[in-house]
Amino acid sequence: MTLLDYLKAKQLLDKYGIHSIESAYVKSAEEAARFSKGKPIVLKVLSGKALHKSKAGLVRLNLYTEQQIASAYKELYAKAQKLRPYNILAQHMSESGVEIIIGGRTDSQFGKVLLIGLGGIYVEVFRDFALRIAPITRKEAGDMLDQMRSSNVITHGGKNAKQIEELLMKVSALLVKNPEISELDLNPVIVTEKGYEVVDIRVLK
Amino acid sequence: MTDGRKPLDISSALDPKSVAVIGASRDPDKVGSIILQNYVSSGYAGKLYPINPNADEILGFKAYKSVLELKGKIDTAVIAIPAEFVPKVMAECGKAGVKSVVVVSGGFSEVGNTKLQEELVKVADKYCMPTIGPNCLGVMDPRTRVDTLFLPTYKISRPEIGGVSFMAQSGAVGSTVLDLISGEGFGLSKFISYGNAAHVDETDILEYLIKDRETKVIVMYLEGIKRGKDFFEAAKRASRIKPVVVLKAGRTSAGIKAAHSHTAALAGDYEVQEAVFRQAGFTIAEDLSDLLYYAKVLESEKAPKGPRVAIVTDGGGAGVLTADAIASLSDLKMAEFSNTTKAAIKKTMPPLVNAANPLDLAGDAEETRYSNALSILSNDDNVDMLIVIALFQTPGADSKLASKLIEYKEKCEKPMIVISIGAEYTETHKKMMESSGLPVYDSPASASRALSALYKYYQFRSSR
Numbered sequence: 322m323t324l325l326d327y328l329k330a331k332q333l334l335d336k337y338g339i340h341s342i343e344s345a346y347v348k349s350a351e352e353a354a355r356f357s358k359g360k361p362i363v364l365k366v367l368s369g370k371a372l373h374k375s376k377a378g379l380v381r382l383n384l385y386t387e388q389q390i391a392s393a394y395k396e397l398y399a400k401a402q403k404l405r406p407y408n409i410l411a412q413h414m415s416e417s418g419v420e421i422i423i424g425g426r427t428d429s430q431f432g433k434v435l436l437i438g439l440g441g442i443y444v445e446v447f448r449d450f451a452l453r454i455a456p457i458t459r460k461e462a463g464d465m466l467d468q469m470r471s472s473n474v475i476t477h478g479g480k481n482a483k484q485i486e487e488l489l490m491k492v493s494a495l496l497v498k499n500p501e502i503s504e505l506d507l508n509p510v511i512v513t514e515k516g517y518e519v520v521d522i523r524v525l526k
Numbered sequence: 527m528t529d530g531r532k533p534l535d536i537s538s539a540l541d542p543k544s545v546a547v548i549g550a551s552r553d554p555d556k557v558g559s560i561i562l563q564n565y566v567s568s569g570y571a572g573k574l575y576p577i578n579p580n581a582d583e584i585l586g587f588k589a590y591k592s593v594l595e596l597k598g599k600i601d602t603a604v605i606a607i608p609a610e611f612v613p614k615v616m617a618e619c620g621k622a623g624v625k626s627v628v629v630v631s632g633g634f635s636e637v638g639n640t641k642l643q644e645e646l647v648k649v650a651d652k653y654c655m656p657t658i659g660p661n662c663l664g665v666m667d668p669r670t671r672v673d674t675l676f677l678p679t680y681k682i683s684r685p686e687i688g689g690v691s692f693m694a695q696s697g698a699v700g701s702t703v704l705d706l707i708s709g710e711g712f713g714l715s716k717f718i719s720y721g722n723a724a725h726v727d728e729t730d731i732l733e734y735l736i737k738d739r740e741t742k743v744i745v746m747y748l749e750g751i752k753r754g755k756d757f758f759e760a761a762k763r764a765s766r767i768k769p770v771v772v773l774k775a776g777r778t779s780a781g782i783k784a785a786h787s788h789t790a791a792l793a794g795d796y797e798v799q800e801a802v803f804r805q806a807g808f809t810i811a812e813d814l815s816d817l818l819y820y821a822k823v824l825e826s827e828k829a830p831k832g833p834r835v836a837i838v839t840d841g842g843g844a845g846v847l848t849a850d851a852i853a854s855l856s857d858l859k860m861a862e863f864s865n866t867t868k869a870a871i872k873k874t875m876p877p878l879v880n881a882a883n884p885l886d887l888a889g890d891a892e893e894t895r896y897s898n899a900l901s902i903l904s905n906d907d908n909v910d911m912l913i914v915i916a917l918f919q920t921p922g923a924d925s926k927l928a929s930k931l932i933e934y935k936e937k938c939e940k941p942m943i944v945i946s947i948g949a950e951y952t953e954t955h956k957k958m959m960e961s962s963g964l965p966v967y968d969s970p971a972s973a974s975r976a977l978s979a980l981y982k983y984y985q986f987r988s989s990r
Contacts, residue, residue, distance in 0.1 A: 322786060372786070424789025428798050430754030436789045444788050452793050452801035454758060460989060461805060468804070504787040525786055 322503060324369050325524035327410055334519060337495045339488065339507075341519035344412045350394040353411045354387045361385050361414040366397050368404035372523075375442075383414060415520050419475055420509035423488065423519075425455065425496040427503050433496040437489060439471045440509045447471075455493040462486040462493075477514045484516045501526050531756065533733040534656035534726050538625035540716055540734075541670045542601035543572045546593050546624070548615055549606035549631075550576035550584050557630060557676045558606040559584070561664075567679060570671040575600065593622040602626045604664060604674045609633030612660065613645040620653025628674050629659035635722055636661050643724050650725045662721025663697040666704075668714055669740060675717075677701055686961075688713020689742030690821045693731045695720060695749045696775075703747065703817060711960020712822045715740040727752045732760045736767055743824045744770040745817050751799065758802055765807030766990060769824040769983050772803050773811040807986040809979045815972075822965040823976040828941040829984040832910040834861035835977060837884035838899050839915035840891040840923060844970065845884030848913055848945065851974035857985075858978050867906040874898045884915075892922030893930040900931075904938040911977050912942040918952045928955040935964040941980055945973045 325333075327344070334341050347353040353364060366379040374380050379400060381393040394409070401407045422440035427433060431454050438450030451465040463486055466472045476482040488510075496502060504525040511518050545565060549558030562576055562585055576584040579591045590596060593603060593615075603624045605612055609631050619627055627650070634643040643660070650657040658664060664674030668687045675682070682701055685708040692707065692714065694700035700719040707714055716738065718731050728751060735744045744764065751757050764770050777796045793801075803810050809824070811817050835852050837860075839845035852858045860883050863871075871881040875895065878888055885903070887895050896914070903909050914931060916923055935942050944959055944966045946952050956966045967973035 422788055424787060424793075426787070426790045426793055428754070428793075428795075430751060430795075431758060431798060431802055432755060434789075434793050434798050434801065436793050438788075438792060445791060448792065450792050452797055453805050454798075454802060464804075504790050506787040506789050508788055523787055 322525045324372075325526060327367050327408065327522060330522045330524040333495065333499070333524065334507075334522065337491045339491050339495070339519060340517065341522060342412050342415055344410055346408045347394070347411045348409075350391040353394055353409075354390050356411045357384070357390060362390065363412045363414055364390070364393050364397055365410045365412070366401045366404060366407055367410050368401065368407040370404045412520070415511045415518050416513055418511040418513035419477075421475055421512055422450075422506065422508040423492055423510055424507065425492060425502065425505040427500070433493075433500075435465075435489065435493050435496060437465050437469070437485075439469065439475065444508070455496045457489065457493045459486060459490065462489040465489060475512055477512070480514045481512060481516055485512065488517055531753065534730040536626055536656050536658060536718075536726055536730060536734050539602045539628055539656070539658060539665050540667050540672055540718075542625075542672065544575065544599055544601050545570070545572060545672075546575040546577050546590075546596065546600045546603040546619075547606070548577040548593070548603055550589070551578050552581050552584055556606075558604075560676045560678060561604055561606060561630070561674050562587075564673040564675060564679070565671070568668075568671040568673045568684070570673070572601075573599070577603075593618050593624060596622060598623045600624045602628065604628045604630060606630040606676065609639065609642055609660070613642070613649050616646060616649045616655070616657070617653070620649060620655050624655060627655055627657045628662070628664040629657060629721075630662060630664055630674065630676060631659075632661040634660045634724065643722065647724050656730070657725040658718070659721040660724060661697075663700055663719035665719070666714070666717040675701070683708035686713035687715075689715055689740065689825050690745055691716040691718075691735050691738065691741040691743070692745045692747075693718045693720065693728065693735065694747040695723060695728070696747065697721065699747050699814070703745075703814060706814075706818055710818055710822060711957060711966070712825050712963070715742070723750070723752060729753050729757045729760050732757070732764060736760065736764045742768060742827060743821050744768060745821050746770065746772050747817070748772060748774045749776065754802075758806065761802065761806035761808065765983075766987060769809060770806075771809045771811055771817055771820045771824065773814065773817055774799055774803070807983065807990070809983060816975075819967065819972045819976045820979045822960070823941070823943060823980050824983065826941060826963060826965060828939070830910045830941050830977075830981050833857055833859050833981050834908060834910045835859065835913060836861045836863070836903050836906070836909040836911070837913045837915065838887060838896065838903065839884050839917075840887050840889060840920050841915060841917045842886045844915045844917060844945065844947070845886050848915060848970035848974065849884050851970040855974055855978045857981060858974065861906070861909045864906050864908050867902055867908070870902045871899070874902070889920045890922050891920070893927040895922075896927060897930050897934070900934045900938065904934070904940060910940060911981070912938065912940055913945060913973055913977070914942065915945045916955075918946060918948055918955055925955060925958065928958050932959055932962040932964055935962070941977070943967060943973055943976060945970060
């Protein structure tokens, strides 16, 4: 199984109209500072040798000033040398909201499986998730939300239900049209009253 | 999307004009002999042909050395001989034009003998001869009186004729549930135990039961699913026509090992199968007893208009426990009685009866008070379903009450179920009600879950 390059994965999401947070690879602290345009950013080391970035200390959040960006870049650059080949990814900070996971995998029996769950670091503790076989109908997207204990929290009392249902339909289409994808994690996807933003992407082929 | 195979037609095994029992012998304890005897005892009206190279007559029937002596005369053959001889005998069946085969014999892939099983499948395919088994109990239909079960009738009762069909991979689970069904008031349409599923598999059987007009509810116990995509397609079609209740074994089996993503870690094999059932609109059972609880309420074929439940009781405590059980299920609601209902209750009931839900008719309630309550509630548009608690330990509850409830079950357009908890005296009345098609439950929890399943099923059906 191989991990798809982050920006390629982002492009794939773009193609299906799935909105993910603005991201770019940066080769220097100056490039990272230019990317931030004065807004807070995140820096991450991406490498096939470290799948769990946060646990390995390869993520630095909330970098405002040029000084913060420069020191974080220097630190991550040093750590990354052991993880070649690697990229350093700069991303805008997401708004705060409820973290969910949307994912997919290929089941040998039934084909593409679509998942939505309450996300964040407690995904496997709460185990509040719903699964369907893709492709799904709009009605089934709604059923997935209804099935979860946390549906009201996720949809902010129904305010963004429409956007999340549409997101599920789009991920369903992506899975069906790209049979070579064996596993997909959009985790976390930050949902607010107004909509959603995919913050991290992992596509395995 | 399909796995691309047409369903194998098993109708000739369940409604045959003639049956060959291969392996019947003069020794009455042999499996083949028990099967032949069961066909005779159940009153099967078609032709029976015992096949045995060493006998001229078995149980008064002329015995034949081989099916080849009966070309074109046999609809289905039941095979109960040692495994090693099965493929050869099946080939003879194929040559003799047998339409379908039930292989009761064990000794195939379940004991590691996959080669022999492959041979069996090859023969079945060569002659286009749908083959149930091997290593199974086979089939039973109380209407056509087909009975290939090699379990003597004194050990396991045979259910009455009814609308519930039950398919099970495991013979032991199959016979246990069959025995339980026979103790319930509702009857059986078809029983199919399909063992190793070497040829005919769960999807073929599901396809058959979808089409079968006598089957009102399909109940399945699954251990595996062979053709996932075909199964899913059939499953979705099934629920639009009739309810399906499923119990799937293997929840705790290790999921995907070394998952690379959170999705794969969460969505293991069992979870995916459960998603398939849910998406298809199946009712998912957690336990063997659930199969019966759900089957009997679904067999009544009454669709609730909404989720609001009214409780009528002769015991206050039982009423409150049932209201609690309803409240614990997110899809059901306690009904709010209309003003007309409240006024009618005040008018017709003794003053100690409070016009609230649960409607407590008090410990001295007899059939007239129940009757008044039910006629009021069945006309209340705020009430979608009825739970009647009849505690037969109370002075007023006797067989007159049971008859009254049966009468209302016929009259009332809304789904109605009964909770009766107790020993012998209660059991007698429970049987009486159930055999008239009124489902009876032994706890508030099981009754509430049954109504929830009923409501969910019809919700699903009306939304697709």
